[in-house]
Amino acid sequence: MRHVISVLVENEFGVLSRISGLFSGRGFNIESLCVAETLDPDVSKMTIVTRGSDEIVEQITKQLRKLITVIKVTDFTGTDYIDRELILVKVKANDDTRSEVLSITDIFRAKVVDVSPTAYTIELTGDQNKISAILELFKPIGVVEIVSSGTIAIARSDKSAKK
Amino acid sequence: MKLTGAEIFVESLKKEGVDTVFGFPGGAVIHIYDKLFDSDINHYLARHEQAAVHAADGYARSSGKVGVALVTSGPGATNTVTGIATAYMDSIPIVVFTGQVPTALIGNDAFQEADIVGITRPCTKHNYLVKDVKDLPKIIKEAFHVAASGRPGPVLIDIPKDVLMASTEFNYPETYTMRSYKPTLEGHKGQIQKALKAIHKAKKPVIYAGGGVILSGASKELTKFAKKLNIPVTTTLMGLGGFPGTDPLFMGMLGMHGTYAANMATSHCDILIAIGSRFDDRVTGKISEFAPDATIIHIDIDPTSISKNVKVDIPIVGDVKHVLNKAFDIMKTEKPPKTDPYKEWREDVDKWENAHKLGYKHTKTKTKPQYVVERLFELTKGDAIITTEVGQNQMWAAQFYKYNHPRSFLTSGGLGTMGYGFPAAIGAQVAFPDKTVIDIAGDGSIQMNIQELATVKQYRLPVKIAILNNGFLGMVRQWQQLFFNKRYSSTCLEVQPDFVKLAEAYGVVGLRSESPADVDDVIKEALATKHPVVMDFVVDREENIYPMVPSGASLKEMLLV
Numbered sequence: 066m067r068h069v070i071s072v073l074v075e076n077e078f079g080v081l082s083r084i085s086g087l088f089s090g091r092g093f094n095i096e097s098l099c100v101a102e103t104l105d106p107d108v109s110k111m112t113i114v115t116r117g118s119d120e121i122v123e124q125i126t127k128q129l130r131k132l133i134t135v136i137k138v139t140d141f142t143g144t145d146y147i148d149r150e151l152i153l154v155k156v157k158a159n160d161d162t163r164s165e166v167l168s169i170t171d172i173f174r175a176k177v178v179d180v181s182p183t184a185y186t187i188e189l190t191g192d193q194n195k196i197s198a199i200l201e202l203f204k205p206i207g208v209v210e211i212v213s214s215g216t217i218a219i220a221r222s223d224k225s226a227k228k
Numbered sequence: 229m230k231l232t233g234a235e236i237f238v239e240s241l242k243k244e245g246v247d248t249v250f251g252f253p254g255g256a257v258i259h260i261y262d263k264l265f266d267s268d269i270n271h272y273l274a275r276h277e278q279a280a281v282h283a284a285d286g287y288a289r290s291s292g293k294v295g296v297a298l299v300t301s302g303p304g305a306t307n308t309v310t311g312i313a314t315a316y317m318d319s320i321p322i323v324v325f326t327g328q329v330p331t332a333l334i335g336n337d338a339f340q341e342a343d344i345v346g347i348t349r350p351c352t353k354h355n356y357l358v359k360d361v362k363d364l365p366k367i368i369k370e371a372f373h374v375a376a377s378g379r380p381g382p383v384l385i386d387i388p389k390d391v392l393m394a395s396t397e398f399n400y401p402e403t404y405t406m407r408s409y410k411p412t413l414e415g416h417k418g419q420i421q422k423a424l425k426a427i428h429k430a431k432k433p434v435i436y437a438g439g440g441v442i443l444s445g446a447s448k449e450l451t452k453f454a455k456k457l458n459i460p461v462t463t464t465l466m467g468l469g470g471f472p473g474t475d476p477l478f479m480g481m482l483g484m485h486g487t488y489a490a491n492m493a494t495s496h497c498d499i500l501i502a503i504g505s506r507f508d509d510r511v512t513g514k515i516s517e518f519a520p521d522a523t524i525i526h527i528d529i530d531p532t533s534i535s536k537n538v539k540v541d542i543p544i545v546g547d548v549k550h551v552l553n554k555a556f557d558i559m560k561t562e563k564p565p566k567t568d569p570y571k572e573w574r575e576d577v578d579k580w581e582n583a584h585k586l587g588y589k590h591t592k593t594k595t596k597p598q599y600v601v602e603r604l605f606e607l608t609k610g611d612a613i614i615t616t617e618v619g620q621n622q623m624w625a626a627q628f629y630k631y632n633h634p635r636s637f638l639t640s641g642g643l644g645t646m647g648y649g650f651p652a653a654i655g656a657q658v659a660f661p662d663k664t665v666i667d668i669a670g671d672g673s674i675q676m677n678i679q680e681l682a683t684v685k686q687y688r689l690p691v692k693i694a695i696l697n698n699g700f701l702g703m704v705r706q707w708q709q710l711f712f713n714k715r716y717s718s719t720c721l722e723v724q725p726d727f728v729k730l731a732e733a734y735g736v737v738g739l740r741s742e743s744p745a746d747v748d749d750v751i752k753e754a755l756a757t758k759h760p761v762v763m764d765f766v767v768d769r770e771e772n773i774y775p776m777v778p779s780g781a782s783l784k785e786m787l788l789v
């Protein structure tokens with residue numbers, strides 16, 4: 066099962082390798098990982114996406130909490146949260162397909178951010194479903210290259226207000 | 229006042245109450261050594277950095293204080309890794325200081341550079357690279373706190389040479405502020421109540437206690453708890469001494485080389501009270517058949533230990549001592565039962581105890597290794613600090629010496645490090661100069677840190693080594709005998725030094741026992757001197773350690789003598 070885990074850490078060197086080492090040392094794969102500073106520049110927030118049985122993920126979150134530089138760990142799975150991913154995708158575009166690419170882009174409220182004689186580069190933000198839906202449509206047209214930011218996630222506000 | 233990094237090192241250690249350091253010098257830490265030269269801190273020069281760390285570990289295990297080791301960069305640092313991993317697996321509080329190349333050279337493959345922070349990340353509780361001399365006091369303060377608190381463990385501080393030479397105003401922090409590190413000490417009252425209720429309802433309880441009892445300083449509490457409720461106790465290898473070894477409630481150790489009674493009781497109990505133990509695979513055997521009918525209560529300070537290997541019914545996260553004391557408070561409000569509720573159960577345990585006692589066949593011609601350990605127990609009146617190497621020697625030391633006090637049995641349980649026992653004995657002897665400290669050793673393991681004979685000679689440490697000399701890597705040979713058709717591949721130590729002469733070469737007393745009749749004389753002579761002694765006991769070469777639960781079998785499937 067896919068788990069989206071949010072980790073608040075001290076913003077210092079080596080913290081990323083402590084966290085990733087915890088996964089690799091146990092043979093678990095990280096599907097995606099995003100890190101950035103929070104409002105407090107001494108603290109960073111990571112969003113980690115991983116897959117595994119509930120027991121394995123529970124063990125991972127406990128191990129994460131045990132790290133001295135980790136302040137807080139939240140497994141969003143089964144809670145009410147919002148997650149987003151940003152992708153940039155280069156799609157082949159010629160006279161026959163150009164309009165189709167544009168209309169798909171429109172429907173998904175994506176943006177064309179670069180144009181060349183042979184390709185469009187499209188920017189899209191969304192959750193996993195939306196992203197995979199647009200990619201399904203672009204694939205038959207021809208996807209040249211794709212980069213993704215990985216997932217970031219946040220709890221819905223009524224939840225965090227309770228705390 | 230402005231101090232250099234090297235001076236700050238010395239002053240900070242003093243602030244932490246450290247008077248003993250085990251180490252080995254080199255270029256990257258030469259400034260520290262210069263300051264140690266005229267400080268009050270006692271520095272013990274080991275002859276290998278691994279031994280320096282094991283000595284710090286033995287010092288910590290025996291005294292309960294934080295052990296300290298100091299080594300140089302590069303090879304000095306990498307030589308500590310086995311020592312650090314050993315301490316990590318057994319949750320021992322030590323702080324290891326490593327020198328590092330100057331900050332400007334880090335990452336350049338400079339002479340004697342090793343990324344020791346990267347290397348030890350998975351085997352330290354935490355580690356630090358000091359990049360600015362201003363941070364040094366705060367980091368040392370934090371390191372000692374982290375090492376000793378919560379579930380203890382090794383912490384490493386890597387200090388570049390230029391940081392040791394730079395100066396800053398020295399103010400040692402009074403406290404630490406760590407928002408991200410707050411171990412839970414107090415157990416949850418509701419959970420403790422629930423656990424007590426379950427215990428009162430049970431008919432066949434077993435207490436399974438581990439090293440956490442010793443680390444938490446809770447031997448008295450454990451003993452009181454078990455006696456109050458009259459519950460039979462087994463301990464892990466790491467828990468030996470946490471409950472009196474000669475107490476009638478004590479069933480002996482459980483697990484792969486546990487006693488018949490302990491393993492049978494664990495397999496048949498209806499409630500298992502795990503106290504500061506972590507369900508290691510050497511303890512549980514086949515996990516699906518471990519305590520299959522039991523409700524499992526688990527008291528542990530480390531949440532990651534709970535439900536890691538075995539599903540726990542009533543978890544209690546907290547320090548063992550705190551939790552047991554809270555349990556006593558609750559028990560005061562309860563009515564004691566009219567009759568002894570577990571009497572029949574203890575009779576069952578007695579039956580198992582009598583069916584298969586730990587034993588061996590004494591002979592007049594060949595010395596049995598178990599006999600040597602038994603005689604060591606008798607002749608020291610059970611009052612020595614025993615360390616062990618790894619292998620059969622370790623298991624015989626666990627089975628045939630009875631440990632009535634915590635911190636009197638020091639062994640590498642988690643990592644199983646051959647070469648641990650002798651340097652650990654050095655650390656224990658430094659902590660307790662007047663106690664008898666004996667390393668029960670195998671002839672294979674002892675050679676892994678034999679160079680420390682120079683250390684005991686130099687510092688007049690009267691450590692005794694009892695080599696159970698079977699001419700084999702005995703434990704591995706035993707597996708080969710039982711499971712590989714006696715194909716003794718690379719386990720026969722065909723060439724061995726003469727241990728008596730070797731001792732003498734270091735200026736240390738060497739004694740040999742060739743037959744059972746010599747054993748007492750050798751032990752008595754060794755115990756009578758104030759000098760270090762190597763006792764070489766020539767023992768029955770193919771004696772095996774029993775009971776034995778074959779790897780992966782259930783605890784009930786013991787091979788008996």
Ligand SMILES: Cc1ncc(C[n+]2csc(CCOP(=O)(O)OP(=O)(O)O)c2C)c(N)n1
Pocket residue numbers: 617618619620621622644645646647669670671672673674696698700701702703704
């Ligand atoms: C550093 C290290 N290397 C290898 C092993 C594997 N090992 C476990 S027990 C053992 C045999 C130890 O032989 P010896 O010290 O002679 O003790 P005995 O079993 O004969 O008492 C070996 C090789 C180990 N535990 N540690």
